[in-house]
Amino acid sequence: MTRNSHPQPITAKEQARAKRETRQVLKGFGKKRPNLIPILQAVQRRLGFLPREAMTEIAAFLGIPPVDVYEVVTFYNQFRLNPPGKHSIRVCLGTACHMKGGYITLDAWERRLSIHQGQTTPDREFDLDTVACVGCCTMAPVTVVDEKPEAKVEPTKVDGLLLAFQREKKNKDTKKS
């Protein structure tokens, strides 16, 4: 719903990949400004998000200032500035969830994950954002975790959900070794 308008830093390897893949995508388009949104959609399909490097390539290709591209990306909710995490956390801030402390829930996720909404943890495990009503208001405050609505997500439940993820990760790592 609301998006963070600041791209997080990405690694040199990710930057190089973003440039390379964006150039590939651009080969399929004409250098016309009306192509901006279809280009952004195609690059995001390829990369999963739209890093600064991709936006700069697109701006140069279309002969427009990078800030024009950035404005379009931050205007539309369909575009992501930061890479997707393995797990998506969506805190509902619709009216019912807001009334039941949705912002307290959001604050708990932000603190526990040490990121803000619209961002992704540096290990790329979690991305955090907010959504409008997801249609299960009786369960407020709701957080949608990997597409599954979780009921009554107060700060202690945030801790419980994160603990479950940690256990699951530990089990997987043990099986691998």
Ligand code: FES
């Ligand atoms: S307001 Fe959150 S589910 Fe409806």
